[in-house]
Amino acid sequence: MTFSKEIFLNNLAPTSPNPYLISIEKAEGIYLYSPEGKRYIDLISGIGVSNIGHRHPHVVAAIKEQVDRHLHVMVYGEFIQSASNLLAKKLADLLPENLNCCYFVNSGTEANEGALKLAKRVTGRTEIVSCRKSYHGSTHGSLSVSGNEVKKMAFRPLLPDVKFIDFNVIPDLETITHHTACVIMETIQGDAGVRIPDKLYMKAVRQRCTETGTLLILDEIQCGMGRTGTLFAFQQYDIVPDILTIGKAFGGGLPIASFVSSYENMQSFTHNPMLGHITTFGGNPVCCASALATLEVMENENLLEQVESKGKLFETLLKHPSIIEIRRSGLLFAIDFNSADRVNRIVQNAKELGVICYSFLSHSNSFRIAPPLIITDAEIKESCEILLQAIDNA
């Protein structure tokens, strides 16, 4: 084992000039442990991944069982494998009828890439409508439909035919026309700093898409998997998307994501051209076994029912004169302050005190909290005491 800072800084490609830089030897439940034995409370779930905590025993057992049978045996879509069969059936049972067919991929951005291609293929149209401040991933297609201009500038030209509208603004929906293949939006915008749309707005989006024959893609890669109190956030809006994208917490700690649509829509990848979307590792059996076990844990431990009361407890305890606003859906929070510098100092202070929180990609004045849903009330109280101390120190 090595936790060499030198190797980390020189041999692993960096993504920022100032990485978080703590070493992790072990993770369990809501806790991360450094090699020196320092304990951290993970209040961000590895950015929305460890919703059922780290190394849940049911998930670890399912992974071990699958590893003992087989690992990768064939590219996606050719061999019948029990792990992907069971997962696909479970998802179809949990989702509305028109979301009965899933295509497994390896990451959130890939799920969105597949969804965009599917929408073009099904509608025969090319125009895509997306929302300002959205984040859909870092590959070319997903970046093209993401709303943060600063992150896109250096990589142009990107996809043509993409139009942007303001999130949660009904008059902007006029932009969606009979030329639009799809609208892609996060049901709750995550990296914009937790932006929660009105029920009326989401209904209007659905209606406008239906009127114009446009497919509605809801990206629930961050806000799905119980984070907001229902398995998927769209279930609180009384609407159903044509394509749903999921990832992050879906795999319980292993990399798997999916775009989900109807059987009829998915047929379009089999002809004109055949093999219209392919992947080597999508539906990897170990990842599928881990994802199925994750869904089972969410059910068996009644995690969804506890999300709202735990979220409220955080909100009640996090009272501080320098907090400007808290935006929350379930256990997904953005906590606003008056400057990005202050936010950075709080995140650093919290780290020293043993609590991990983090900033957002497109909203520098707040930090995020998205703890594992298994966090107990006592652990919430301890976390909030530490956070308030970090806010005081900053």
Ligand SMILES: Cc1ncc(COP(=O)(O)O)c(C=O)c1O
């Ligand atoms: C809403 C949303 N969509 C897509 C992605 C991209 O997922 P990935 O990093 O797995 O490619 C993210 C990642 O943060 C996300 O929050």
